[in-house]
Amino acid sequence: MDFWSTLWDTFTNPSNNIYPDEPANARGASSLLCIDVFFHIVRNTNGTDAFLPPNLDDVVSNLNEFYSPHNIVINNLGSDFIDDTNFLTLFNGEQDALFDRNQRTDAINFYITNSLWGTVVGVADDIPSTSLVIREDWVLTSISAHEFGHCLNLYHTFQGSSFAPNTTCAEAIMDLIAILVEI
């Protein structure tokens, strides 16, 4: 079974959602999975920074804080820049064009830009998918692990419920409020 098949198999059942507060290996991969992440930082067209880039090792450390107890290790494969001012402010739907830029097939593509539409601070391309984008001032929050979870086929723990939890301090990473700050 190849890597992606193994990963999908691990999470195919929505009841397998990850709960970081549970004991290691209670839910999650049965054997160690290493997932590469590649960062794409949007800058001005002239190549200058539009915002202070976050420390990417810190971002990976935060991701591993959530995922390593579940036998999933995130590896920083590297980063590049997308020098295009048009992508610094994304309106709903424009993230698709961004995801076409510098897309790598060997990693989860983690895009960082200046702002998204409305109050949205992060969005994954799909569940599952290989791309996500996070607003730069939210990259070092648990939103990154949440969107990463969508890429790994994780749904909201309130999926199928009529009421989303009205909280931003939920115990499980996939309980994070979706309606106001992310998709």
Ligand SMILES: [Zn+2]
């Ligand atoms: Zn979500």
